[in-house]
Amino acid sequence: MAAFRTLDDADVKGKRVLVRVDLNVPMQDGKVSDATRIERVRPTITELADKGARIILLAHFGRPKGAPDQQYSLKPIAETAAGIFGRPVAFVDDCIGDTAEASANAIEGGDILLFENTRFHKGEEQNDPEFAKALAKSGDIFVNDAFSAAHRAHTSTEGLAHLLPAYAGRTMQAELDALEKGLGSPEKPVVAIVGGAKVSTKIDLLQNLVTRVDALVIGGGMANTFLAAQGVDVAKSLCEHDLADTAKTILAAAEKAGCAIVLPTDAVVAREFKANAANEVVPVDSVPADAMILDVGPDTVKAVNQWIDKAKTLVWNGPLGAFEIAPFDKATVAAAHHAAERTKAGGLVSIAGGGDTVSALNHAGVEEAFTYVSTAGGAFLEWMEGKDLPGVLVLKQA
Ligand SMILES: Nc1ncnc2c1ncn2[C@@H]1O[C@H](COP(=O)(O)OP(=O)(O)O)[C@@H](O)[C@H]1O
Numbered sequence: 001m002a003a004f005r006t007l008d009d010a011d012v013k014g015k016r017v018l019v020r021v022d023l024n025v026p027m028q029d030g031k032v033s034d035a036t037r038i039e040r041v042r043p044t045i046t047e048l049a050d051k052g053a054r055i056i057l058l059a060h061f062g063r064p065k066g067a068p069d070q071q072y073s074l075k076p077i078a079e080t081a082a083g084i085f086g087r088p089v090a091f092v093d094d095c096i097g098d099t100a101e102a103s104a105n106a107i108e109g110g111d112i113l114l115f116e117n118t119r120f121h122k123g124e125e126q127n128d129p130e131f132a133k134a135l136a137k138s139g140d141i142f143v144n145d146a147f148s149a150a151h152r153a154h155t156s157t158e159g160l161a162h163l164l165p166a167y168a169g170r171t172m173q174a175e176l177d178a179l180e181k182g183l184g185s186p187e188k189p190v191v192a193i194v195g196g197a198k199v200s201t202k203i204d205l206l207q208n209l210v211t212r213v214d215a216l217v218i219g220g221g222m223a224n225t226f227l228a229a230q231g232v233d234v235a236k237s238l239c240e241h242d243l244a245d246t247a248k249t250i251l252a253a254a255e256k257a258g259c260a261i262v263l264p265t266d267a268v269v270a271r272e273f274k275a276n277a278a279n280e281v282v283p284v285d286s287v288p289a290d291a292m293i294l295d296v297g298p299d300t301v302k303a304v305n306q307w308i309d310k311a312k313t314l315v316w317n318g319p320l321g322a323f324e325i326a327p328f329d330k331a332t333v334a335a336a337h338h339a340a341e342r343t344k345a346g347g348l349v350s351i352a353g354g355g356d357t358v359s360a361l362n363h364a365g366v367e368e369a370f371t372y373v374s375t376a377g378g379a380f381l382e383w384m385e386g387k388d389l390p391g392v393l394v395l396k397q398a
């Protein structure tokens with residue numbers, strides 16, 4: 001028996017179903033540049049629509065600070081979602097209030113609404129019971145299909161499940177099944193690659209991760225914070241200097257646990273964050289004062305690939321560089337190809353995840369070659385730590 005109720009257990013015909021999805025997709029020039037997260041929720045949406053549910057999608061986008069901010073509007077995503085679902089998706093410019101409720105009440109079975117970014121309200125991230133009540137007014141049933149946001153104890157991922165009958169969507173089920181199958185008892189050595197830009201929200205979980213893996217390769221923006229903590233001048237690079245103590249604690253925890261830490265030894269630096277900006281490769285301790293690290297260098301790539309060769313299990317979240325702008329995609333693409341080849345040759349279980357990581361693997365053309373690609377980054381790493389994810393736990397308790 002499943003640990004939580006699924007769509008098999010829900011009577012959705014004619015009901016207003018609030019479906020939490022993760023539409024926090026990479027965008028470029030106002031357009032969705034990687035639609036994987038939208039494609040992954042299609043089975044849930046199609047099933048609900050075919051069963052006659054009145055579907056209301058709830059989602060966040062980016063990190064607005066609890067107030068409306070049009071650069072984080074979900075409106076441009078409605079059209080892409082409609083194309084992928086093969087059904088119209090009507091956009092409603094708030095997720096609570098009279099218009100939201102009236103819109104939800106007006107739709108018929110099989111119709112789909114997309115409510116505006118839940119993070120336009122402070123109550124979302126505060127998991128405020130009053131905000132939960134306001135959201136719940138538009139629904140009879142709650143379905144959570146956003147595994148990649150399940151590590152957030154927010155109203156639309158957690159609080160709402162206390163107010164409405166709550167069920168897991170098909171993607172939520174599929175993600176948990178696939179991770180359990182691939183990483184339930186991973187073959188050692190286990191090597192993790194963590195990069196990307198969400199340093200403050202991911203750094204804490206590394207402390208636990210180093211006790212579960214044999215080597216942790218740190219790249220991307222995350223590496224700069226560790227290098228700076230070791231006294232390296234990273235100049236204008238993305239870096240959270242106030243997390244130096246946290247970085248040092250993680251390095252000490254890794255040493256205690258016998259986990260090798262692999263940091264960049266060389267870097268590709270540029271003066272501008274834009275495609276084809278003039279760039280050079282320098283040792284990490286020689287970053288020019290007016291430059292920033294935008295990728296790890298070729299020596300570091302060799303070291304990363306050697307760790308991939310040693311691994312029997314690879315977990316990867318976060319690109320090694322700013323892969324969206326050429327040529328700062330080189331290290332990510334090279335490591336992705338190497339991991340893909342090792343996986344295809346047999347002997348490596350490769351599991352990667354994260355909105356931008358999926359996009360980077362697609363960019364490298366290797367998504368199909370990995371053992372499993374999750375839509376989740378932070379949630380996947382927290383799952384790996386053995387933590388109960390709030391959005392999953394509440395479904396189990398429902
Ligand atoms: N050295 C770097 N400097 C600035 N940004 C970087 C650097 N390395 C990686 N990034 C950025 O990290 C972002 C992805 O980070 P993150 O959101 O943590 O990954 P994911 O969505 O896969 O979990 C990408 O947009 C990429 O441009």
Ligand SMILES: O=C(OP(=O)(O)O)[C@H](O)COP(=O)(O)O
Pocket residue numbers: 022024062063148149152198201353354355356375376377378379
């Ligand atoms: O993109 C997400 O996570 P990820 O970057 O870890 O893959 C999720 O949508 C969660 O977003 P958040 O990290 O702003 O809470």
